[in-house]
Amino acid sequence: MAGFGDPHLTAVNASGLRLAVVGSRWHNHLVEAMISRALVAAKECHVQDVAVHRVAGSLELPVVAQALLRTYDAVVVLGVVIRGETTHFDHVCDAVTAGVTRIALDAGRPVGNGILTVESLGQARDRAGGPESVEDKGFAATVAALDAAVTLRALAG
Template structure:
């Protein structure tokens, strides 16, 4: 199971106040049930972290996540939560999409200095994706986790930037 070994997350039991963090969710459109769960999980995290007005942008698929995340970063978003799911098939398409989306999101984070919540599920089966989607009966809530990670990271980046602006 992918969640094995995950850290105990203090910020999930006592979320930070991120009411003034500018955050957006960019979500793929494939696999409706899984995506609905991921988006709902991300929105629960936004509520828990007191985010006032998260933006939500839908894109056709996971391959398109990085370019829209970059556009959001360029518009001043401090955190972007990227949600998608790619399920392995019988062709190399899975590897290409997973690699491109992952590399692209990493590039956005590094090039723009923006927190990226990595909520791209890369699964062998639909059952594995459903088990991570935060739905009733799911063992994990990757949408929530990705949003929480982005918000905590955005807060850390703010602290670092403020500290070194005054030095």
């Protein structure tokens, strides 16, 4: 956690927008907490149409998000990648980040990146939005995506 620069995102009025949330099944208890917090954020932002989908792991998040961006105004991807003893962590993190960025730009629609890329299970717990967490990435990623979708809607007139 950087501990500085947090924009302290608050709910925006995203009524009328459609949102999809996609979570991985790895570290399911943490991702479930993030999904729960994403749904709270959607409700606080007045989003009525929210779909939740699950995929096996973080590598599968971009392709499912890409499909969802065909019919949703914004998508939030949620997952947990914890560094292990091999370079697999680096490859997964790089691929997922590049994939999420590419599909958002290709679709011209926001993808909230709530994928925790951490060194330990403790760091993941600290960010997952649970009762003892100091950060709430599911909520923050959702508000960020909806905020961008509201801005894009305003730009479109």
